[in-house]
Amino acid sequence: MANTDATTLDEGPDLLIPGMGEEGETLVVQQAENQPVEDEETKYGTSRADRKTSFNLADFPVLTGEEEDWRFTPLHRLANLHLPEGDEKLLTGAAPAVSVTEHDGVSIETVARDDQRLGSFMVPDDRTSAIAWNSFSEATVVTVADNVNIEEPITISVEGNSTDPAAQHIHVAVGANSRVNLVINQTGKAVVSQNVEFAVGEGATANVTSLQAWDDETIHVGSQQASLGKDSTFKHVVITYGGSLVRLTPITRFAGEGATTNMYGLYFADAGQHMEHRIFIDHSTNNCTSDALYKGALQGKGARSVWVGDVLIRGNTSGTNSFEKNENLLLSEGAQADSIPNLEIETGIIDSGGHASSVGRFDEQQLFYLMARGIPEPLARKLIVRGFLNEIIQKIGIEDVEAAVTEVMEEEIADLEL
């Protein structure tokens, strides 16, 4: 069962937000024909299962912009992070500085690119990721021991200070049965292609929030790939609001059975910002659960977001539960959001699967309800936006980070011209 929905709303009449505040469409497939179903858009339509993964840059030709996974990205705004001239000159700028908070049970190392651990939990699956892999000189490795419980968030600060195109690699390994909160806080100015790999050990719980709080001029393409051990739990929350262009590809793969991934995201695009998130959840083992929810608010001329949710439930698996949803709120004319959930089910024995997606303006009924209680229109609109964004903020589960993100969003909302 493949589904590809694209909704683009540029200008035009006010629309309600279908599905906002409601349960998304739930698709339950029982004992369906055991055959892969192809993507309906044949032009771009290879199965996600066929996507090339490789450490070898030569496997990813120079981009034309026609590729399925690049067709929404304005290549001219990538500042050469995609090496449009060919593979000879790699990225040589100074990578953003990395510092990590210290905790008992956590080791922090800076290692050379030939360290054997690097690349053990990820393989690049697009050209920029492969470029970053082949370009970085040193990597940061964060290792959490087995059987530790670290409440205080491990914070990886990534601070950019240069706009020379650069590459970066970060490797995080969480030991078996450990529980950690981890925050990646990306700030400053940078032009960077970045790979982050997470290994979540057997029975471990990793709660990760990645904040893209870059300065206005920053260009960031990044792959964040997780490999989940048996019975582990991985929560990945992406919060993107800073930068000129941010294109993130968060990926979860299951190395063992019985694991759970929750992939959440929130983006707030202002005038001229391009924010693109392409998640991929690869259900390749039995009895795994995934839940994905991304929400975006867009405001101002040229504010642009792209969300692609690839979920692949492979033919040899059973006992999968999977749901994904993306909702976008257009706060002004001239903003544009694309939303493409793509659920591919190759097997007949899943427990449940579904997807939902929406792009819309304010829900006039909500607005009327609040105003009928005496709340003036501008305040009512802000309440609705705040409520819309809160659903993701509440999922971060790290108190200080929730408070900080709430504050940032309050500032964004205060600036709204509603």
Next chain:
Amino acid sequence: MSTLEIKDLHVSIETEQGDKEILKGVSLTIKSGETHAIMGPNGSGKSTLAQAIAGHPSYNVTGGEILLDGEDVLDMEVDERAQAGLFLAMQYPVEVPGVSMSNFLRTAKTALDGESPAIRTWTKDVRSAMDNLEMESSFATRNVNEGFSGGEKKRAEILQLELFKPKFAILDETDSGLDIDALRVVSAGVNRAQETNDMGSMLITHYTRILRYIKPDYVHVFVDGKIVDSGGEELADRLEDEGYVNYEKTQAPA
């Protein structure tokens, strides 16, 4: 003493086939402390009347007047009407995701009064109003109407009625979907609001049962966009027996 006057109100909506007139000259005057029951067949325009008074943007007033103590209500924005003392308990209360009831109630109360309520007494007021309506305290932290059952949504409307203390309330089928106990609890809430604030009300209903708890001073029969008959409580009993056939030109099933 306040007065809500509706004079020869005409309202139409835009449909794909063009404008359609729903209200065809409604006149009604409600004074403080009075309860006016409105009964009429499905689709006759009762909710349209309620929504038009509250100022819903989908309903275009094409003629007539609505006056609150002589002030032109039609000239006011939706929020201004609420601030002036009008309250609509909706037939289908709207879910507002991500906005907690307690935040919503405080924000609305602040907007209605022009100043924020004193923290101490407000919290107490909310709690006791919820107790009276037999609502669990967890509702305060839940999002506005989100996932509430039909009956819970109606209780939440009456909770607001009690806290916001309007001059006039329009209750659009507040009794629909309530079980017998809930009907009693909710009716008691309406009666309390009426007694403590000398509130006037327009009670839209299909059933005489609620009228046993909330005694109407007047009963109006609403058919095809107009009030076609008015009387006392006994009119409701007659409608219960006879239906609306005597009022309808064609004998369409109600």
